[in-house]
Amino acid sequence: MPRRKDDRSPSRRSLDILDAFSEAQPVLTLSQIARISDLPLPTAHRLVAELLAWGALERDDSGALQIGLHLWEIAALAPRALGLREIAMPFIEDLYEATHQNVSLGARDGSEVLYLERVSGREAVGILAKVGSRWPLHATGVGLVLLAYAPIEIQERILAAPLQRFTPKTIGDPGELRATLAEIRRTGVAISDRQITLDAISVAAPIHDRTGRVIAAISLVLPSAETSQGQYVPLVRTSARGISRALGWGFPSSNRS
Amino acid sequence: MPRRKDDRSPSRRSLDILDAFSEAQPVLTLSQIARISDLPLPTAHRLVAELLAWGALERDDSGALQIGLHLWEIAALAPRALGLREIAMPFIEDLYEATHQNVSLGARDGSEVLYLERVSGREAVGILAKVGSRWPLHATGVGLVLLAYAPIEIQERILAAPLQRFTPKTIGDPGELRATLAEIRRTGVAISDRQITLDAISVAAPIHDRTGRVIAAISLVLPSAETSQGQYVPLVRTSARGISRALGWGFPSSNRS
DNA sequence: AACCGCACTTTCACCTGGTGGAAGTCGAGT
């Protein structure tokens, strides 16, 4: 009988400890970590001590564990996250100031959207997509844009799997999704109508890097009561173009859709 | 002769690999990582493979390594970083909209400020404190506030060490710093006058959590040419109070300065 | 005040899985 029941390496186990933290449970005790990561308590204890020493974890006033500032500091170096944000922020500000609606920035990670930034005033619609949260690609404005320009393998994988529905308006039919994606590629704008909650619609546009590839998308989330949605389309599109240009897009080089 | 020259554990070595990345070098090759982290190439190779598999690192188009989105996603759970930001953001927005100057949010980590958020328009002064960057506590507006309310050990440690100077106006004398800190505690506002660059001054105020402790500070960075700096003080103070209140401060409970 | 339960910490003999020197592959520059 093997002494060790799983074959994870120590470094992988440390990472799995970090994965134990979630939006629902951002603060954990040692025992909880051991349980969630499926590690013996003494092992978790030792690894947590190393993570604390390095600054990946911190203790709060009550002694419970949470993600530490040093990890956040390192993560802030991710070019696809804060690097992009740094460039996009002034445009996001402008868009917010012009509309006072929620503005969000997201990138595709695998077959999901990861929200990188969100600016929301007090008076805008309540919105579920927080910074750092993930959503299925087919259900949000940002997600639809990213899916429309994603590699075909990703598109087919998502079209083949069942499409999770959040409201009666969420796209649930692969054929309809395929048509929607084609329309997005044609117009360069996605409109997600009450797909997440019935009180919000979202208008999104793609952001290109210097090679022309779509690396992110921004969106404006509006109350579905808003009648003149059309006026927002040029605003979003212009902001997305501005960010793309700031990233070096538009200079003659390789430029595919 | 020992086979292993250092006694770092594998999990610590993985973390040290992450530490190899910096603002100056956010993209590295495997060999660079091995060199910076002082690891044999095969060892670095194996550990990097694990970090890639988990999503702590990613490869860019050229195959070079950078911090990955999954690490960023986990780091976004840090209560002291994005948790705080989430609450502070609407107030920061208001402050930006009212002034169109740089607004920043920072927290103390050890004996430095770590900038958690920054909103800057196109027309505001150029500013060096980027999100994720660190600065000495005595040299910036946010830092002075955090230092003024820091535990005495921290204050004394900094007063005892030489104070790094960035401009002729940077506080270099411990006595002057001590007086400045007392003044900040008295007024609840810090004004950092041309301490980092000669073209900018900064007005900062403390943010309290529900226990009354100062956990962060916000600041407005103004062009030093701006004559009517006084008008900004109430704005910054009001925003800081608003954030503190949103954090639960002000309800009758333990409440020390 | 004694008892219980739970969360955390420390210990230590076992033996496996990480280690890193060496050799092999690949690609770009000369």
Add this chain to the structure above:
DNA sequence: ACTCGACTTCCACCAGGTGAAAGTGCGGTT
């Protein structure tokens, strides 16, 4: 064709990670 640097694979060795078991400390209950 040759050189150099960056990356990848291999494998015998043994240091170091492992985790059951025992110990500590705290808060609540009897």
